[in-house]
Each structure stands twice: as structure tokens, then as C-alpha cells.
Amino acid sequence: MGFELDRFKGTVDPDFKCNLCNKVLEDPLTTPCGHVFCSGCVLPWVVQQNSCPVKCQRISAKELNHVLPLRNLILKLEIKCDNHARGCDAVVTLQHLAEHAETCDFSPAKCGNRGCEEVVSARDLDAHMREACEHRAAGICEGGCGLTLTLREQKSSGHCCKHADIKKFQVFQLDFKFLRWFFSCVETDLFPKLQRKLYFAS
Ligand SMILES: [Zn+2]
Ligand SMILES: [Zn+2]
Ligand SMILES: [Zn+2]
Ligand SMILES: [Zn+2]
Ligand SMILES: [Zn+2]
Incomplete structure (x- = not known):
């Protein structure tokens, strides 16, 4: 062709x-x-x-x-760059077209962030991956699992953190331990008095 x-x-x-x-x-x-x-x-x-x-x-x-x-x-004919429609104004001889394409700022470049299908011009790739991409790493999970979350996961709370459940369970266990300790005190010293008080009150 x-x-x-x-x-x-x-x-x-x-x-x-x-x-x-x-x-x-x-x-x-x-x-x-x-x-x-x-x-x-x-x-x-x-x-x-x-x-x-x-x-x-x-x-x-x-x-x-x-x-x-x-x-x-x-x-020797002069031809517009393959990326003319993407914004490249370069006109080179056909002989140098391939050479230009290798360094053309407007060459299509696929985003390297996992899960992102976006294709941008080579010159915008860095800014896209670091500033605009929804799939860029945005921070560590606050649930405590240590996973790095993407911006999209952070925004949509699309990360179902396993660690958060473990933490809730740990809090529950702590409460339970405290209650056991509390009741052990009650049983030994305060409780009989309390019982007596209740007994006389009734
Ligand atoms: Zn013929
Ligand atoms: Zn032909
Ligand atoms: Zn070009
Ligand atoms: Zn992207
Ligand atoms: Zn997490």
C-alpha cells in the first residue's frame, strides 16, 4: 500500500x-x-x-x-508526519520519515500504569502517568494492609481491604479482654458489695 x-x-x-x-x-x-x-x-x-x-x-x-x-x-518527496492528525506539523522527506517517527513527540504511546488503556502523545505520557491517570499510584491503603492504591481505588473505595476486617476483629477482642478484666475485678472485690447493695435495695 x-x-x-x-x-x-x-x-x-x-x-x-x-x-x-x-x-x-x-x-x-x-x-x-x-x-x-x-x-x-x-x-x-x-x-x-x-x-x-x-x-x-x-x-x-x-x-x-x-x-x-x-x-x-x-x-525525495516531502511528506507530512504520520502523526499529523495528532498535532505534529513536521514535514520531512520520505527518506527521513521513519527516522522522524522514532523521535516524534506526537507518536502514540500507551500508558504504562496497570489497568490503563489510554493512548496519548509521547510528549504527554509522563504528565499523564504522573498527574492525570486514574490508574496511577495514589498512596498506601489507610486500612493498614500496606498495599499501594490507585487513584481510582481511592476515589471509588474500590479496594476491599482484608486488613480492615482483621482490625475490627482485633478491636472486638480488646473490648472482650477489657470486659473480662473488669468483671474479674467486680467478682473479687466490688461485686459482692454491689450485690449486697442490690440485695438490700430490693
Ligand atoms: Zn502490464
Ligand atoms: Zn499500491
Ligand atoms: Zn511527527
Ligand atoms: Zn493512564
Ligand atoms: Zn487495604
Whole structure:
């Protein structure tokens, strides 16, 4: 498949177009009959049909040849970055497109926080992961389990803390121990007096 025509500056020479995809030739191959197509367009066609796509003669894939001078001319054309729609204004020669894409600030980058599916521009990735992402680490669980919670878990209390239950149980146990101690005091010293008081009161 070739390069979309609207990505090039100005009008593109018709000789640079592929007869199959009608876009600017990508890695052009020529048939023995002199027709030129992108390699990605013509190879599957010839393998299946054993003929030139313009239906002039029967050919095999072995008979297709690279057209280096044409390829070199096309590589000199100026093209908009793949990330033009994402905001990149760079226009580079086709030859340098791959090189630019590697360092383009607008390349799509997937958020690295677990559970986040968001794709942002490379230049915004850091800010997204640290400031905007709902799945970023926001702090340690206050229930006491020691787990790091994401912002989303904190906001929606989506973390069902096992430790919180244990803590409630421990508080209950403490209360129980206190009551046992209290009653043991009551039994030994105060309780008989209290009992007597109650007895005489009734
Ligand atoms: Zn093509
Ligand atoms: Zn032909
Ligand atoms: Zn770019
Ligand atoms: Zn994210
Ligand atoms: Zn917890």
C-alpha cells in the first residue's frame, strides 16, 4: 500500500502513483510489460492471478523488478508526519520519515500504569502517568494492609481491604479482654458489695 496523496506538499506527479492503490508508490516494482506498482500491492496480485494487474499479459512474481531511480525520486518527496492528525506539523522527506517517527513527540504511546488503556502523545505520557491517570499510584491503603492504591481505588473505595476486617476483629477482642478484666475485678472485690447493695435495695 502506498502513501496517501494528501500527505504530500503540492500535487504529486501521476507517474509516482500506483495503479492498484492509486497512492504514491511505496517500494515500486515493475512488470516486464513496464507497469509499476507498490511491491505490497502487486506481489499478492501476481501470486494469485499470475498476470499483470492491468491485464496485459501473464507474468510470475520472479519477473517483477525494483525500479531504483523511481524509488529514489519518490524518497525525495516531502511528506507530512504520520502523526499529523495528532498535532505534529513536521514535514520531512520520505527518506527521513521513519527516522522522524522514532523521535516524534506526537507518536502514540500507551500508558504504562496497570489497568490503563489510554493512548496519548509521547510528549504527554509522563504528565499523564504522573498527574492525570486514574490508574496511577495514589498512596498506601489507610486500612493498614500496606498495599499501594490507585487513584481510582481511592476515589471509588474500590479496594476491599482484608486488613480492615482483621482490625475490627482485633478491636472486638480488646473490648472482650477489657470486659473480662473488669468483671474479674467486680467478682473479687466490688461485686459482692454491689450485690449486697442490690440485695438490700430490693
Ligand atoms: Zn499500491
Ligand atoms: Zn502490464
Ligand atoms: Zn511527527
Ligand atoms: Zn493512564
Ligand atoms: Zn487495604
